[in-house]
Amino acid sequence: MNTPLEPGQDTLLDLKMDELKRELATLSAPASLEGPLLARFRSTRPDIARPRLWWMPPLALAATIALVTWMIRGPLPTNQPLVSLNPVDADAGPFLALKPLDRIAIEPGATVVTTQFPRALLAEWGLPVAPDRAGEPVRAEMLYSAQGEPLAVRLLN
Secondary structure (H helix, E strand, C coil): CCCCCCCHEEEEEEEEHHHHHHHHHHHCCCCCHHHHHHHHHHHHHHCCCCCCCCCCCHHHHHHHHHHHHHHHCCCCCCCCCCCCCCCCCCCCCCCCCCCCHHHHHHHCCCEEEEEEEEEEHHHHCCCCCCHHCCCCCEEEEEEEEECCCCEEECCCC
8 A cells, every 4th residue: 555654653543543443333323313313214215115016027037038948949840841842753863871871860850852953063072974064953852850961862863
């Protein structure tokens, strides 16, 4: 602490302040003065009563948070596909696995989605593509997990 007092003066001041604090602790207001002061204080400051149903808004907020959390974090329905299925072509080939087969076999609620992508993407996957047909679209069916992860692909044309 930066005080303008010397250390001896600072110690003396602390001792005097402690003595004053002890003396003030023994004193109290006279009963004839304390009663009217308390009554006047209470008359100027009305009692604020708690509303009768004060607990309803916090309870409603907690219930809303719990319900929204349950709806968001709840499991996805496995008996309904996420998208509608298209009929499978009779001349379609087998699915090409993008994930390990044991992972695909245990997947509950996998969904097949028909899509198109550029034929040049097949070349990126290492499949043979005629250069003159690289710009044409390829129809395919994708097998997706319930979480939306692609599991396998089947080329339709």
